[in-house]
Amino acid sequence: MKPNSLAVFNSNDVYPIGADSTIPFQQDRNLYYLSGVDQEESILVLFPDAVKPEHREILFLRETNEHIAVWEGEKLTKEKAFEVSGVKTVYWLDDFQKIFYELMAQAEMVYVNTNEHYRANVETETREARFNKWLKESYPAHAVAKSNPILQRLRSVKDSLEIETIQQACAITEKGFKRVLGFVKPGVWEFEIEAEFMHEFLRNRSRGFAYTPIVASGQNANVLHYIENKAQCKEGELILLDIGAEYANYASDMSRTIPVSGRFTKRQKEVYNKILSIKDEATKMLVPGTLWAEYHKEVGKLATAAFLDLGLLDKADVQNENPDWPAYKKYFMHGTSHHMGLDTHDYGLLHEPMQANMVFTVEPGVYIPEEGFGIRLEDDVVVQEKGEPFNLMRNIPILADEIEDLMNA
Structure with a gap:
């Protein structure tokens, strides 16, 4: 990554079929590769040059509670997320925009996660695509780069x-x-x-x-x-x-x-x-x-x-x-x-x-x-x-x- 830049990775969507049916969840491969987190509605932010050391790696997770545990099964707590990923700083997803605003004030460039596999044929708007659209509209003055070439070399x-x-x-x-x-x-x-x-x-x-x-x-x-x-x-x-x-x-x-x-x-x-x-x-x-x-x-x-x-x-x-x-x-x-x-x-x-x-x-x-x-x-x-x-x-x-x-x- 270039100096003073951050990278963002989103979970995949849970895709609906009809009525209340969904396709079984499959995690975004890049997020999983980088964090080991295999849970929906998760975001990983990497910012090596963040002013606060604790903000150099951040996980944002959907906040869990007893009701969710009963109906959907146990989700990651902040402590368990650290065990899985090694990322010490874990926030709930509700805090994302506030924290991200602080990070973007320090960053000059954002690496976005795109699928550029030579056989990819994506017709559905993914969670990542929606996020990237929001990012460019909300922060138009920031330079945008692709994390994909880096990930292609790492993952291969x-x-x-x-x-x-x-x-x-x-x-x-x-x-x-x-x-x-x-x-x-x-x-x-x-x-x-x-x-x-x-x-x-x-x-x-x-x-x-x-x-x-x-x-x-x-x-x-x-x-x-x-x-x-x-x-x-x-x-x-x-x-x-x-x-x-x-x-x-x-x-x-x-x-x-x-x-x-x-x-x-x-x-x-x-x-x-x-x-x-x-x-x-x-x-x-x-x-x-x-x-x-x-x-x-x-x-x-x-x-x-x-x-x-x-x-x-x-x-x-x-x-x-x-x-x-x-x-x-x-x-x-x-x-x-x-x-x-x-x-x-x-x-x-x-x-x-x-x-x-x-x-x-x-x-x-x-x-x-x-x-x-x-x-x-x-x-x-x-x-x-x-x-x-x-x-x-x-x-x-x-x-x-x-x-x-x-x-x-």
């Missing part, structure tokens, strides 16, 4: 405790997957498989899925964001699973492809092993200094060679390809890796080189409608200072033979 490099938490999320996902391997057989429904995962996640202290789960059998796997999960799984089909457990607000993100009948056909296994080979080779490239865009070009070369071997492409397809949309994209049209952490598609500036302790997915795939199946394999890995990345999903079965053995045990 994980602390050891964050890596442990993501590892726990991956371990819960592993339990769900192994449960499903013993459950799947011809005739089961996609939603039954989803339910098996959910059962295992909840009983292991996850709140559930880190993102909307994909259970895509047969041709459904060729729809990249298939989330209906409503078809019956038939003998001879493959099921593409893209599922991850949440744990303590951190995500995991796994893709596996399994045979409904417990055995891959010769062709299915041939294609499967090619995708696994691409994943293994792509993983080795996730090292400090790698540029995300260049990495994807190299993975494209791996995919091109694999698809030539599989007979999906011929030399003429490659020779005549459009450089902006290479031939392999006909069968593998999405990216191979994204940052992961508090969000499944986490913060990280993709134009900057990779650093140690960043967490990425590795998820090559192939989608072949004419053959009736799609395959995607995905692990979550930590970039290391030296050597190959550390695979947080190393214990989740991925070899075709191992999956067959477990499904037929």
Whole structure:
């Protein structure tokens, strides 16, 4: 932050559905990252150059009382908020405007919290957006800056405790997957498989899925964001699973492809092993200094060679390809890796080189409608200072033979 500036972070809204129903609360990731506070109607103010030392970090919380405790559950007291966050100065929300006015008289610049993730598509006016509008109207003489670039850099490099938490999320996902391997057989429904995962996640202290789960059998796997999960799984089909457990607000993100009948056909296994080979080779490239865009070009070369071997492409397809949309994209049209952490598609500036302790997915795939199946394999890995990345999903079965053995045990 520049000298004599402060930064403000607001909780997310509790979003209404209709009548008195609401969507379960999810905290603003930046506020949670900076404070550990997982409660609605909270504000964090950071002001390193505040005149009063106690005003360099401030939490504003909704005042709790016995009535709220009975109807909604226990909320943070000032003492408990300090235990959770390490922030010593805690005021009730009713005092915000008075205290903030005092702080703004000392500050020259305000950092506002905005969502600038490359995949963000926000149509709803958020609590933060309403606050930022009020701020600019109430304090028009102050300079305004974005905290987002700072947060993107901070959040993309994980602390050891964050890596442990993501590892726990991956371990819960592993339990769900192994449960499903013993459950799947011809005739089961996609939603039954989803339910098996959910059962295992909840009983292991996850709140559930880190993102909307994909259970895509047969041709459904060729729809990249298939989330209906409503078809019956038939003998001879493959099921593409893209599922991850949440744990303590951190995500995991796994893709596996399994045979409904417990055995891959010769062709299915041939294609499967090619995708696994691409994943293994792509993983080795996730090292400090790698540029995300260049990495994807190299993975494209791996995919091109694999698809030539599989007979999906011929030399003429490659020779005549459009450089902006290479031939392999006909069968593998999405990216191979994204940052992961508090969000499944986490913060990280993709134009900057990779650093140690960043967490990425590795998820090559192939989608072949004419053959009736799609395959995607995905692990979550930590970039290391030296050597190959550390695979947080190393214990989740991925070899075709191992999956067959477990499904037929």
